[in-house]
Amino acid sequence: MSVLTNYPSLGNGDPYTYVWSFEMDHILMQLGGAIGALVGFIHGYLGEKMFSRAAIEPPYAKHMARLGWQCGAVAWVAVGVLLIAAAGFESTEARRSVIVTSSVIYLTGAAGNIVVSKGKHFGWVILTVAAGLTLTGW
Secondary structure, three states: OOOOOOOOOOOOOOOOHHHHOOOHHHHHHHHHHHHHHHHHHHHHHHHHHHHHHOOOOOHHHHHHHHHHHHHHHHHHHHHHHHHHHHOOOOOHHHHHHHHHHHHHHHHHHHHHHHHHHOOOOOHHHHHHHHHHHHHOOO
């Protein structure tokens, strides 16, 4: 064990070698989570702007549409935060379950985006990139 940190030394006695041995796949997974969370925040913000000006009748239909819109944004942000935290999980099974769940959520959003916009909206590309980066943490 290293004296200054609680992490095992990698053999040369330098207490900071653990920091530099952090696996690149974890960093890419965290980047995928950050991209997904950013997309979720932007999606939620733009949705609020759009629904505040929309003329949808009856009013409960407008509230239901807004709720459905924001559910996707909340899910993308939540799994993004989980992915950022998952790099520090000691359990491989827990990390992999977060990776699979978040990839399914991002790819479902990307597929829906492709179908509804017929591929004209760029959101499917960003969500697919986020899912791909996420899968590097497997």
